[in-house]
Amino acid sequence: MTLQVLYRGPLESCNYGCAYCPFAKRIEDPAARARDEAALERFVDHVAADSRQRWAIFFTPWGEALVRTAYQRAIGRLTRMAHVERVALQTNLSVSARWLRRAEPAKVGLWCTFHPTETDRGSFVRRVLAHRAAGATVSVGVVGMPAHLAAARALREALPEDVYLWINAAKRTHGAYDEALRSAFRAIDPHFETNTFRHRSRGEACATGWDTISVDGRGDVRRCHFVPEVLGNLYDGTFAPARRPCPNETCGCHIGYVHLDRLGLRALYGSGLLERSLPTSRRLPVVGAPRARIASTCQS
Numbered sequence: 074m075t076l077q078v079l080y081r082g083p084l085e086s087c088n089y090g091c092a093y094c095p096f097a098k099r100i101e102d103p104a105a106r107a108r109d110e111a112a113l114e115r116f117v118d119h120v121a122a123d124s125r126q127r128w129a130i131f132f133t134p135w136g137e138a139l140v141r142t143a144y145q146r147a148i149g150r151l152t153r154m155a156h157v158e159r160v161a162l163q164t165n166l167s168v169s170a171r172w173l174r175r176a177e178p179a180k181v182g183l184w185c186t187f188h189p190t191e192t193d194r195g196s197f198v199r200r201v202l203a204h205r206a207a208g209a210t211v212s213v214g215v216v217g218m219p220a221h222l223a224a225a226r227a228l229r230e231a232l233p234e235d236v237y238l239w240i241n242a243a244k245r246t247h248g249a250y251d252e253a254l255r256s257a258f259r260a261i262d263p264h265f266e267t268n269t270f271r272h273r274s275r276g277e278a279c280a281t282g283w284d285t286i287s288v289d290g291r292g293d294v295r296r297c298h299f300v301p302e303v304l305g306n307l308y309d310g311t312f313a314p315a316r317r318p319c320p321n322e323t324c325g326c327h328i329g330y331v332h333l334d335r336l337g338l339r340a341l342y343g344s345g346l347l348e349r350s351l352p353t354s355r356r357l358p359v360v361g362a363p364r365a366r367i368a369s370t371c372q373s
C-alpha cells in the first residue's frame with residue numbers, strides 16, 4: 074500500500090496577499106522559519122529512512138512554500154527516492170520552473186491556483202507552461218468569486234485544452250451561487266458543482282486514516298485536515314492505519330471529500346488525484362449528489 078501524506082508544517086507566510094485568503098498571512102521571523110525548515114527536514118529524513126513503505130506526499134501549506142528553497146530542496150530529495158511515487162504541492166506558482174532541476178519532474182504534481190489580483194494572466198500561464206515543459210503534471214484553478222469569472226474564462230482560453238482548470242466555490246466568502254453564476258463556472262469546470270456544497274459524510278467510508286493521512290510539523294498524524302483527533306505519531310511508530318468511518322457531519326473541501334468512497338472521485342482522478350489533474354476524456358460532470366449548504370473554510 075502506498076501511504077499518501079498530506080503534510081502541513083508550521084509555515085504560514087505567503088508572498089501574495091489575496092483578500093479572500095482563508096489562511097494566516099504573516100511574515101515569519103527567522104526563528105519561525107527555522108522551526109518550519111527543521112520540521113520539514115525531519116519529515117523528509119523520516120521518509121528517506123522508511124523505504125519499506127511506498128509514499129506519495131502532498132504539501133498543503135497554510136501559505137506559499139514553493140518560494141522557499143527549503144521546500145524546493147525537499148521536493149527534489151523526495152522525488153529522487155525510489156520508494157516515493159509522487160510529490161504534489163499546492164502553490165500560487167509565482168516562481169520560475171528552474172527549481173525543477175533539483176527534482177525528478179515526472180514525479181512532481183502541481184496544484185496551481187491563479188490569483189488575478191496578485192499576478193497577470195500572461196506571466197502565470199507562461200509559468201504553467203514552463204513547468205509542464207520541464208516534465209511536471211499540473212492542474213490550474215481559480216477561486217470562484219463572481220469577480221473572477223472573466224479572469225477564469227480568459228485563463229481557460231489561454232491554457233492548452235489538456236490542462237484541467239478547476240473552479241473552487243468560494244463557499245466561505247460568497248455563499249450560495251445563483252443559477253446563472255453556477256452555470257457560467259460549470260461551463261469552465263464541469264466538476265464545479267461537486268465543490269459548491271458540503272458532502273454528507275458522518276459514518277461514511279473514507280480512506281483517510283488508512284492509506285491517506287495528515288501529518289503536521291511534529292509528526293502528529295490525523296486522518297485528514299478536518300478531524301482534529303490525533304491518531305498517533307509518524308516518528309515514534311504510534312500511528313497504525315485503520316479503516317474508520319468519518320466522524321464529521323459533512324466534508325466541504327476537495328482535498329478531503331476526494332477520499333470519500335461513495336463519491337468515486339479517486340477513480341475519476343486516477344494518477345492525478347493529489348494535484349487534482351484530470352485528463353480531458355474524464356471531465357464529465359458528476360451529478361445527483363445530495364447537498365448540505367453549510368459555510369466552508371476552504372477555498373484555496
Ligand code: SF4
Pocket residue numbers: 087088089090091093094095096098135136137165188373
Ligand atoms: S490564497 Fe494562497 S496565494 Fe493567496 S494569500 Fe492566501 S496562501 Fe497566498
Ligand code: SF4
Pocket residue numbers: 274279280281296297298299300318319320321323324325328329330332333
Ligand atoms: S470525509 Fe472529509 S472530514 Fe470525513 S474523514 Fe474523510 S476527509 Fe475527513
